[in-house]
Amino acid sequence: MTDAPLLDVRLISKSFRGLRAVSQVSLAVRPGEIVGLIGPNGAGKTTTFNMIAGVFPPDEGEIRFDGADITGLRADQVCHAGIGRTFQLVKPFYGLSVEDNVLIGALRATRDVDAARAAAVDLLDRFGLADRRHQAAGALTLPDRKRLEVARAMATRPRLLLLDEVMAGLRPGETDEMVQVFQTLNRETGLTILMIEHVMRAVMALSQHIVVLNYGERIAEGEPEQVVRDPKVLESYLGEEAV
Amino acid sequence: MRGVGAVLRGAPRAATGLAVLGAALLVAPLLVDDYLLSVILITLYFAFVGQAWNLMMGYAGQLSLGHALYVGLGGYAAAAFFVHFGLTPWAGMVIGILVAAAFAAGIGLLAFRFGIGGVYFALLTIAVAEFTRILFEHFEWVGATGGFFLPVENREINDLLMLRGSPAMFYYVILAMTVGLFLANVALIRSRMGYYWMAIREDQDAAQALGINTFRYKMMAVVLSASLTALGGVFLAFYNNNLFPIDAFGIHRSIEIILAPIIGGLGTLFGPILGAFILTPLGEVLTWALDQLGVQMAGVKHLFYGLVLLVIIRSLPGGVWPWFARRLGIEGPEARP
């Protein structure tokens, strides 16, 4: 793996009213790679995502995507640069149909509504939502909302997908299905993924590389097998969870 | 027209109803007396401005409580250039739209750049409308508090160029405007812009994450809605032949504009039209009944509108149209409360 990183996060920090939520965190994701971002509750994982996705700029540090500096860009600009994201607390467009939710994502890449609708139907099929596509998104169950969240982000045709706990709340069987979808996408389209995940079953199945945060700091990184044996990681996080 | 077809797909009763309504509206001036025609005309006017307001609130989710501002600006601009320079309202309308668009852009810029949203945005729209009313009360060029009047010379000759003529001419003008705006909205709402507005209405953060420049699309909604409302204002000024600051910009005028779309159904294409056809005739019947009873009380009509609003919102929270659409067998977004 000598490729230049697709995403290169260098020493970013963020404080909220004195609370240092993220402190000098660096991480890199190479093209085609799936990287897991783990750590206990409140470790700063979502905050790190929000900085990458342009929700707010980092207080310090730099974020580069495909060689270009994207630090401080707005969320919509980051999306156009090629980064799609899901929200930990899913944000479907409740009053719109499932299909229209995904269609709106697909309009990122085309002005043509019919083409966007066709792309949306394809994606809904892939995520097992085809039969529910005319329902209002607000009528979906939580697992289906999670699927919709991913399908909608995928519709923007990202090169890098940021997933924030999309497996949370899924049953083991559903988790495995979702894992398979990502494996297929990764294999077929070379989609690069950075995923925050508490469900270790999914993390271990998907990640080629893992970064661990605790109290806003990066405490470990490396190959999955090696990271889960790291004493610092076990102490801060995995100890309670028992892999 | 594909859009209307899609709305009416599988709803032959609705299609028939629409055809009958269209035909009735086309021949109405031949069938009804002047008074009834004036009621339908005002109903169509409220359907027009209601549709314009609905674009911004119903679709883009931005609440304006000061839309009379744009009615007034459009009307005053076109009327002033007509009276002072003999300019045709078709050109004056462009000036009115530009002025209204400039005010709307100012409000939008102020609000959206500095993150003023929700209730505070609505308050800002009221404040600007009130401020403009006070300004016009001292604006001698257009008559200040004394009012501004268009000459009413000959109601027999229909001069479409100068928008002077019979009630029937005004009727056909507003009918064309209302139908035209409806068809334009059908196309607009099924375009990328329409979907982006609805995304912003539903969830701004999610919209932005999908690559939508929310600032730009909110500005477009506000400016477009204001421009269309100003167009309604030009019509109203030339129909009424008089303009008073309190009647043009007053908050009660702004409220009147938003009642029909709320009662008919926010964020639906037919809602503002149906709402206008429910509310305006009801208001007329009430006025007539009060007259018969010899009751002379200011504000009774508004009290009544308030009651209607209360009843509808309690029993049909999505408005009358979505409920009606479901009964007609229409499916999809138009039937969703």
Ligand SMILES: Nc1ncnc2c1ncn2[C@@H]1O[C@H](COP(=O)(O)OP(=O)(O)OP(=O)(O)O)[C@@H](O)[C@H]1O
């Ligand atoms: N917008 C915000 N304003 C203030 N504090 C915040 C904000 N966002 C996050 N925080 C705080 O920053 C810290 C890190 O939160 P973050 O959401 O990044 O954690 P996380 O690793 O995603 O946790 P979880 O696994 O529970 O999702 C927490 O203490 C949180 O309360």
Ligand SMILES: [Mg+2]
């Ligand atoms: Mg989180």
